[in-house]
Amino acid sequence: xxxxxxxxxxxxxxxxxxxxxxxxxxxxxxxxxxxxxxxxxxxxxxxxxxxxxxxxxxxxxxxxxxxxxxxxxxxxxxxxxxxxxxxxxxxxxxxxxxxxxxxxxxxxxxxx
Amino acid sequence: xxxxxxxxxxxxxxxxxxxxxxxxxxxxxxxxxxxxxxxxxxxxxxxxxxxxxxxxxxxxxxxxxxxxxxxxxxxxxxxxxxxxxxxxxxxxxxxxxxxxxxxxxxxxxxxxxxxx
Numbered sequence: 001x002x003x004x005x006x007x008x009x010x011x012x013x014x015x016x017x018x019x020x021x022x023x024x025x026x027x028x029x030x031x032x033x034x035x036x037x038x039x040x041x042x043x044x045x046x047x048x049x050x051x052x053x054x055x056x057x058x059x060x061x062x063x064x065x066x067x068x069x070x071x072x073x074x075x076x077x078x079x080x081x082x083x084x085x086x087x088x089x090x091x092x093x094x095x096x097x098x099x100x101x102x103x104x105x106x107x108x109x110x111x112x
Numbered sequence: 113x114x115x116x117x118x119x120x121x122x123x124x125x126x127x128x129x130x131x132x133x134x135x136x137x138x139x140x141x142x143x144x145x146x147x148x149x150x151x152x153x154x155x156x157x158x159x160x161x162x163x164x165x166x167x168x169x170x171x172x173x174x175x176x177x178x179x180x181x182x183x184x185x186x187x188x189x190x191x192x193x194x195x196x197x198x199x200x201x202x203x204x205x206x207x208x209x210x211x212x213x214x215x216x217x218x219x220x221x222x223x224x225x226x227x228x
Contacts, residue, residue: 034217036219041121041203041222041224042221042222043116043118043205043207043219043220043221043222044156044205044219045219046216046217046218089155089156099146099158099161100146100158100207100217102155102156103155104154104155105153105154105155107153
């Protein structure tokens with residue numbers, strides 16, 4: 001059973017455009033929602049994360065929007081660049097020290 | 113920042129042999145480490161949770177006798193794939209909580225295992 005559902009599976013965006021990736025969850029015990037960026041042959045790297053007590057968090061070109069009532073959260077990449085081309089995973093966790101549940105991943109391609 | 117070093121990055125082994133993958137926390141102590149497996153173009157699947165000084169906790173469907181995990185110190189966890197077969201070929205990734213009571217987790221760079 002997929003604890004975190006992610007869409008779309010793949011995304012193609014032109015340079016300068018906005019990339020949007022969505023995730024949904026069911027377990028209301030989740031209280032930490034990170035996004036990871038993974039390049040081929042490399043481990044995931046933390047991009048940005050949010051706790052459910054805020055509805056939005058922005059770091060540079062990356063923004064997480066969080067809707068607690070809908071149990072959804074999304075990643076927005078503004079002014080997308082070819083260097084952003086990677087696979088993005090959303091995840092969710094409950095409590096410190098507990099495992100992460102990952103979404104199925106989104107392969108983002110930013111074309112020049 | 114917290115760094116998790118994973119070695120080797122790539123390994124090719126013959127069917128029937130064993131392979132050991134190391135995961136080290138370089139600048140922090142990791143009481144808990146997680147081992148994941150990732151197939152091409154798929155998500156990370158948790159295999160087991162490794163706790164320093166105690167037995168690992170394996171996820172359902174993961175053979176603990178095949179995937180041996182040892183977490184003998186606060187900075188080192190190892191995953192040994194025993195009697196490897198071609199179907200064990202995959203990308204294996206470890207992660208560790210960076211401590212401080214927070215939610216920070218750092219991932220290793222992964223190990224590409226190919227069994228021929």
